[in-house]
Structures are given as structure tokens and as C-alpha cells.
Amino acid sequence: MIEMTTKIEVSDSIASVAGFQVAGIDAGLRKQPAPDLALIVMEAAGAAAGVFTSNKVQAAPVILDRALLADHPERIRAVLINAACANACTGEPGMENARSTQKWVAEMLGCQADEVLVMSTGVIGVQLPIEKMRAGIPVAAQSLSATNWAVAARAIMTTDTKPKSASVIADGYSIAGIAKGAGMIAPNMATLLSTVVTDAVIAPALLQKALLEAVEVSFNRVVIDGDMSTNDTLLALASGRSGTAINESNYPQFVASLTAVCENLARKIVADGEGVTRFITIHVKNAATSADARLIANTIATSPLVKTAFYGGDANWGRILAAAGRSGVDIDQWKASLWYDELQLVSNGLPLNYDDARANALAAQPEVTVTLDVNMGSADAIVWTCDLSHDYVSINGHYRT
């Protein structure tokens, strides 16, 4: 079972979540005027959880947040997020700058510096514009309100073209989140930057467990280009203000609701990936193991030849089989069958006599599902990916300029 059976209604916006106040302001960190500094605050210190990049090169905020959550996940008050600078490959000065921003936020909120989590996104190898952040933090603190989620979502964007938010009203509590994505997206890490909040009452360890379950079938399904950031972080905060406690009986619903928010954000990240013109679901069926299924799906999803063929609306399915064949998984080409949506193109390694014009039309759709049945067992995997377009090259050829 890899799909949810009950449909949960997800809103694309966030009204408010009890116990949270947020802000998004222009601290002058970008070249152009735009919100670039977000602050998410709980009324009182509460539970938090996090999932982080598995890249060995990690930004200062990742190193800091990991340590805080390992030490006192029950006592977190706020998250500060800046765009325009990743604070990665910045050494001890970068750590010191991150700690300074924690301290400045703590001074405004009247809390301890170690109750403030930080996130950064932008160019690597450049120090934080620390004086601008020192000036911006009080402005952000004064702008805090329960209904500022839209501008906060906007403040964390980099090459995203749209802000990304999602919320669910569950039985006695709410869950909501914002995210930024666009590039450098690969599986087996947290995700880009995302913060998810809830007013449920939940212990940090259970929140962490729920977050890992939700990530596995949402953010970890996303593959844009196979690159993995030094900064990817997903945080979850629980204010407890709804009074609804998560226990054994309502935990499944909590996970399902959290997953729905994460899935909504993850899909938006793919759909708004750099230069994306197609949302492609890769469904690998009947592999020997889940790891095999995932590896095949990821290899297909990161193949430049597969991605450019979809961009061109060309049903060049041989590239999909070729990618599966080089994935490292021991597949048998004479057992593989392939579909674009409901149209079967290949049966047991051989092309069927299908309508090529129809196959090309399917490949050219804004959304298409590729199903590859390798017929080696019973394990499935789904990943969401996108095409590789001229715009991806344009955006990333001149990212810093």
C-alpha cells in the first residue's frame, strides 16, 4: 500500500493556526525589492521535529538546527528563514553569523537563543548579509500576525515563481505548511526549505515519527535534477493550542493529514520546478524490493535523455528502458512492460503496435504517468519528476548573475 485510501481536503492557503504568528518582510537581502526574511513564532516554547539534507556538505543553519533538535526538541519557539544567501561553505564565521541571528530573534521574543531555529537559502560560499539581517529582525518581529502566512511563503522563494502553502483542518486541530523549491531537488533528504505547523498537542518524538512517515511518501518522492542541496530542511512545530492531543487512536489521522499537507507542497515544488513544462509521475511496479523499485524510478527520473524527450513531447520510450537498465538493478529486459497513462507501449521488452501520434500526444501533456512493470517481484515505487527544458538551462546557467 503506497497510496492513501481516504481523500483529505487540502486548502492552498493558510488562514491561521492557533498559537502561531508569522511575518515576511523585505530586509533588503535580494538585488530587487521583495520579501526576503520570514519569521514563524509560537506563543510559547513547544515541540518541534526536523528532517535534514543528507549531503555531507551542510550549511551552518543545518548544523545548528540538528544540534538544537537533538538536545531539546520540546523547547522550540521560532524559525527564522532568509532568502538570497545559503550560509553554506562559510566555516566558523558562518556558524557565528547564524548564532547572532538566533540571539537577535531571541531578544525580540524574550526567549533563549537556543529556542530559535534558522534556515537559509541562496548562493553557497558567501557570508550572510549580517547587518541587514540585524536591522530586519526587529521589523519582522513587529510585523508578526496570525494571518501573515502568504507573505511569509513569498519571503522564502528563490527561483520559485509562486509561493507554496497548504493547510488541512482535521478533527480538533489544524496542520499547515509553507515551502520553497524550484531547483536542487533530489530524494532521500528532507526537502528544500519547508516549515509545517500544527496546533495539536504532540510529543516531540511522536511528531518526529509522523514527520518521517509523511516525508517518505511526499518530499522524498520528488526528483527535479538529482542534485541535493546543502541546506534542505523540513521543520515541524506544534503549539498544542487546540488542546487536541495526538494519541494512538488519532495518530493515523494525524499522519494522513500531515502527509496531505506535505504531498500538496511537494507536488507544487515539482510543478514549479525550474523551467518545468510537464509533471511526470514515474510508477515502477513489481520490482524485487522497494529499494530496487526506488532506484529504477530515480534513475529514470534523473535521466537527461528521458527528461528532454518529455520536454519535446517525444514518446521515445527506449530511453526509459535504457535508464532502467543502467540503474544497477538486475532487471530482465524481456519481462518489462511500459505504459504512458493507460496506453501500453511495450510488453515483455517488445514494442506493441501502438499509435505513435497518440503516444507523443500523451508525452506532451502537462501531466503524464509512466508505469514500468519490471515483473521481478511485488514492490512498487512512485516518484514525481519533471522535464528538462531550455528554461532550466537558462535559469541555472546564470544563477548568480
Place this chain on the structure above:
Amino acid sequence: MIEMTTKIEVSDSIASVAGFQVAGIDAGLRKQPAPDLALIVMEAAGAAAGVFTSNKVQAAPVILDRALLADHPERIRAVLINAACANACTGEPGMENARSTQKWVAEMLGCQADEVLVMSTGVIGVQLPIEKMRAGIPVAAQSLSATNWAVAARAIMTTDTKPKSASVIADGYSIAGIAKGAGMIAPNMATLLSTVVTDAVIAPALLQKALLEAVEVSFNRVVIDGDMSTNDTLLALASGRSGTAINESNYPQFVASLTAVCENLARKIVADGEGVTRFITIHVKNAATSADARLIANTIATSPLVKTAFYGGDANWGRILAAAGRSGVDIDQWKASLWYDELQLVSNGLPLNYDDARANALAAQPEVTVTLDVNMGSADAIVWTCDLSHDYVSINGHYRT
């Protein structure tokens, strides 16, 4: 030691190699008129060796050639190469078609069908245009001459913009080869299609050993897009006509000469990769193991973000460290140092105060070397790769149309 110490003179063309006759003719396999069928023939059956794709999805000619070389590598007479159709994912009819072409060549040469190796390149999932090949093979046989190498090199091109050939005159014998490349190029396989010939006297097992040694530091260093073909094949044939036998004393020179030919062809494949504007050498130094060094280098070379930054002439070195960090190798970011050519940008994970304009100018050169010292041991790896350009997307978005 990964570099050769003695410089061997390599010619970009092939005059002739004793004991070989070749042809390249237009059999009407392509949409436009152009040579598309090549035939390479030894005067008498002799020794051969081969290296093949490690893709689990393998084309009919790969399956056939592997079996022939496993059975009687001492008795090979010819190689037939067609462009425009890969004969991959074509099942038993594809195998039957490949066997028919062997038989037709054998009839023309008066040899056994199992003395004929075959290679195909082009679209996957389509059967060979077998009647055109039946008609073309006698034309090719009648066109055989010792000096036809240039047109043979042209006949095997797909999206290559230039034919690729190389030759070396060694001490008492010659080595020469032709190759096609352009896309779907990844390490740990043979290569695209390439045939290398020599008039030296060499036993099949020794020829195979020499070929593997040469491939390791030539074709296996090439990374274009990380995709690996179903058809990649490198064959070596030895006519023995020079009378010079390869033995223990001149084997090192033979390997060096063979490597020089393979390196020349491999570099041409990168330089003529689809849409390539930069030839990038990735040199990873001081990894814990050779496998680590290779994995880091390959991860950098296949990173779309690294490749697009080079296309844009943007010295966005953070992407190189981020790729190394996600390679799966346990590196320490505070030990990594990075150079573009002679300009050091990063020392122990921290950016130096270098001239950014100069770094961008280096990144924008037609040829640049990136050196990453991870300082974890003493193993090195070198790979040759290229940028990812708008033209790559254009070429591969509409390959079949």
C-alpha cells in the same frame, strides 16, 4: 600513476593499416542521403576483443557479439556497423535480423557467418530496415579499400557533428580506430561505437587485456550526461600483417599506443558531445580509495547544476562541493580545496578572497580543469565531461522527429 609519462604522437586520420579493408556507403537507412553503413574487413580471420555496455537492457548486436567473442575470439573476419537503428528492444526478430546481416556479409566475403561482428546505433524499439541492409551489404563489399577510413568514420555518425578517427604508428606495427559518440555517454561501459584495429600479431586474450587497460583511462573517463546506451561497444581486431608480435617486452608500448588512440577518440567524443561548448576535466585528488575518487568525480560530472553553470560561464563552485557532498562518499567539507585551472577558489571548505571575474573567465573557457582535493587519502580520479547547453535540450527533445 594515472597519467602516461611518455607522449605518443597521434594522427587524426588513418592512412591504412596492413591487412584491413574498409567501406562506408549510403544504404538509404537515414532520412537524408549520407553514408550509413560501414564494413571493416580483415584479409583473413584473426584475433578480436571487445568491451560492451553494462546496461541490463542490451541490443541484439551486443548479445550476438558477446557470444561470438566468448566462443572464438581468434577467428573474426569483419565488423558491420549501421547507423539510424539501434536494433535494441527488438526481441527475437531483432536477433534474427542481426543474424541475417552476418550471413549476407559472410556470403560476400566467403567466410563463416559467425566470423562477422555487428554494431548498430540509432533509435531503440524499431526493427532494422532489413531489406535496405540486404541491398547495401554487397555495395559495401564492392567498395572495400585500404584507404576508405574517412567515409567509414562518417557512416557510423548519429548526432555527431564530426567523424572521429585516430592512428598511431608504433615500433613495427600500427594501431588505428574510428568512433561515434555524441550522447548517452557514461562511464563503466565500453563506449559508444568504436572499432580499433592493428596489424600487430597478438593473441586474443592479450588483446582483450590491453583493451581493458586502455579503456579504463580513456573511454571510461568520459561522462556526457550519465546516460548509458543499450548498444555501447568497443571492438579491437588484429590482422597480424605487420609480422610484429606483441610479447612481454613490447606489451607496455602496445598498451600505451592503444591507450593513445582510445584517449584521442574519447576526447573527441566529449568535445563533440551534444551541444557541448566546454571540455571540462574533473580531477579529484586524495580520496580514500580509487572508487571514492571516481564516484565523486562522476557525481560532479553528471550534476545538471554544475554543467549548466559552466555553460553560463559562472564560477558557481558551491555546486561542485554540493555534488561531492551528495556523492555517497564520506567527505569532510572542512578538508576540501578547489581549483579552476591554477586559480585556487576554496581552501579547507572556505572560499578564498579570489578574483571572481577571473574565476568566471576560467569557467567560460573552451577547456578548463577543475581540481578538487578532498584530503582524505591518496587516490585520484580524472573524468572528462562537458557543459549542459540549450542545444543539448534541443537535440534531445526532438531526437526522433
